[in-house]
Amino acid sequence: xxxxxxxxxxxxxxxxxxxxxxxxxxxxxxxxxxxxxxxxxxxxxxxxxxxxxxxxxxxxxxxxxxxxxxxxxxxxxxxxxxxxxxxxxxxxxxxxxxxxxxxxxxxxxxxxxxxxxxxxxxxxxxxxxxxxxxxxxxxxxxxxxxxxxxxxxxxxxxxxxxxxxxxxxxxxxxxxxxxxxxxxxxxxxxxxxxxxxxxxxxxxxxxxxxxxxxxxxxxxxxxxxxxxxxxxxxxxxxxxxxxxxxxxxxxxxxxxxxxxxxxxxxxxxxxxxxxxxxxxxxxxxxxxxxxxxxxxxxxxxxxxxxxxxxxxxxxxxxxxxxxxxxxxxxxxxxxxxxxxxxxxxxxxxxxxxxxxxxxxxxxxxxxxxxxxxxxxxxxxxxxxxxxxxxxxxxxxxxxxxxxxxxxxxxxxxxxxxxxxxxxxxxxxxxxxxxxxxxxxxxxxxxxxxxxxxxxxxxxx
Numbered sequence: 027x028x029x030x031x032x033x034x035x036x037x038x039x040x041x042x043x044x045x046x047x048x049x050x051x052x053x054x055x056x057x058x059x060x061x062x063x064x065x066x067x068x069x070x071x072x073x074x075x076x077x078x079x080x081x082x083x084x085x086x087x088x089x090x091x092x093x094x095x096x097x098x099x100x101x102x103x104x105x106x107x108x109x110x111x112x113x114x115x116x117x118x119x120x121x122x123x124x125x126x127x128x129x130x131x132x133x134x135x136x137x138x139x140x141x142x143x144x145x146x147x148x149x150x151x152x153x154x155x156x157x158x159x160x161x162x163x164x165x166x167x168x169x170x171x172x173x174x175x176x177x178x179x180x181x182x183x184x185x186x187x188x189x190x191x192x193x194x195x196x197x198x199x200x201x202x203x204x205x206x207x208x209x210x211x212x213x214x215x216x217x218x219x220x221x222x223x224x225x226x227x228x229x230x231x232x233x234x235x236x237x238x239x240x241x242x243x244x245x246x247x248x249x250x251x252x253x254x255x256x257x258x259x260x261x262x263x264x265x266x267x268x269x270x271x272x273x274x275x276x277x278x279x280x281x282x283x284x285x286x287x288x289x290x291x292x293x294x295x296x297x298x299x300x301x302x303x304x305x306x307x308x309x310x311x312x313x314x315x316x317x318x319x320x321x322x323x324x325x326x327x328x329x330x331x332x333x334x335x336x337x338x339x340x341x342x343x344x345x346x347x348x349x350x351x352x353x354x355x356x357x358x359x360x361x362x363x364x365x366x367x368x369x370x371x372x373x374x375x376x377x378x379x380x381x382x383x384x385x386x387x388x389x390x391x392x393x394x395x396x397x398x399x400x401x402x403x404x405x406x407x408x409x410x411x412x413x414x415x416x417x418x419x420x421x422x423x424x425x426x427x428x429x430x431x432x433x434x435x436x437x438x439x440x441x442x443x444x445x446x447x448x449x450x451x452x453x454x455x456x457x458x459x460x461x462x463x464x465x466x467x468x469x470x471x472x473x474x475x476x477x478x479x480x481x482x483x484x485x486x
Contacts, residue, residue: 035125037133040104041117043095048133049104056105057119064461065346067395068445072143074115076452076461079105083452083461085439086113092139108136169268173291174427175261175300176244178232182261182300184291189305191245191252192337193260193427196237208234211256217457221245223254229308230286242425248305260425262358262406263339266291271302336435340426340462341408344397347462349453354467356409358424379418381409389474391419415471435464448473
């Protein structure tokens with residue numbers, strides 16, 4: 027029987043790095059074109075990135091690299107299942123043959139190749155829900171308010187984070203409302219639900235302008251309604267002590283637009299004044315009535331959605347997107363023009379900044395992730411804290427707060443190096459053709475602290 031099985035064994039022949047190779051056909055699940063890949067910082071050289079195949083997040087490796095051949099000509103992906111599902115990027119796939127007809131072609135031992143390229147770290151990962159819960163338990167502060175800060179023209183405004191569900195890019199498809207006034211932009215679909223889009227400029231009696239690539243949609247909960255508010259640009263998330271928030275002077279609360287501002291927040295020692303909006307007073311009665319007729323989600327549906335989803339701050343480094351649980355983010359601040367340098371610190375530690383009396387180390391995350399650092403005024407510092415650990419991470423942009431359904435979050439596949447443990451999960455946003463690596467806040471801070479201490483302890 028064993029001889030008979032060997033006689034009918036099939037192999038798939040393929041090309042990688044100029045060499046003809048063979049794979050046992052029983053391991054091959056599918057052959058597809060090379061898809062869009064999400065790069066993983068610090069991954070082994072053979073790991074090209076992560077891809078979405080039929081709803082599953084799959085690591086894709088260069089077969090040429092695995093067999094120590096020159097790569098760069100990969101055009102196809104062979105999906106292989108050998109205990110776990112993964113993809114092998116190859117130059118081309120030729121045909122299915124009997125093993126005996128491919129006797130002169132090297133048949134690959136897939137398990138041995140993977141073991142050599144992706145050694146298991148063997149470390150237990152901390153799940154995101156546990157990290158977020160631990161952070162919330164450690165950092166409850168009753169005198170601090172979290173604000174989502176954004177711009178309308180040259181003015182800065184904010185809404186309490188509790189009122190903002192997520193922050194999205196302006197959708198390509200918006201259904202305009204006929205005979206609508208300047209406030210009602212139209213409707214769009216967000217994950218299967220219709221979202222009314224309103225102009226915050228019109229609600230605040232600010233002259234209208236054309237949308238730009240920096241235009242964002244703040245998905246806000248106002249009473250029982252869920253609406254999208256168009257703003258010119260995101261500024262970030264700020265955690266502000268109540269002592270820095272002043273009530274609006276009575277002389278400025280006479281008009282309808284001014285009545286929607288509930289407080290003035292003083293940032294950077296009073297150099298930046300941010301108008302804090304009262305979410306419950308944003309909508310006029312006629313708009314509220316139209317939303318009620320439109321059947322927006324009720325409070326029960328909102329509670330169900332919150333129970334089965336998580337909020338993340340999305341940030342960009344180079345061409346890659348990453349996410350952090352919003353519970354671990356203290357605030358997002360502009361990168362200061364000047365930082366105080368630390369002697370003997372590693373090169374990626376740019377210095378320290380003063381954050382309301384606290385000295386916070388500032389780390390260039392682009393350098394730590396092996397990306398080319400951006401330049402310009404849009405770079406931001408994401409301040410992360412868990413317990414006593416706190417650091418600011420410089421990123422190219424941080425312009426989205428996204429609520430992601432639990433069924434779109436998956437544990438990160440084994441990525442083969444100690445450094446990649448910082449990526450605990452992946453968000454598979456299939457509708458948007460996006461895969462976002464979710465960073466473990468505790469792992470990020472622990473690693474930053476270890477690197478900082480190691481660098482400062484080394485001889486000069």
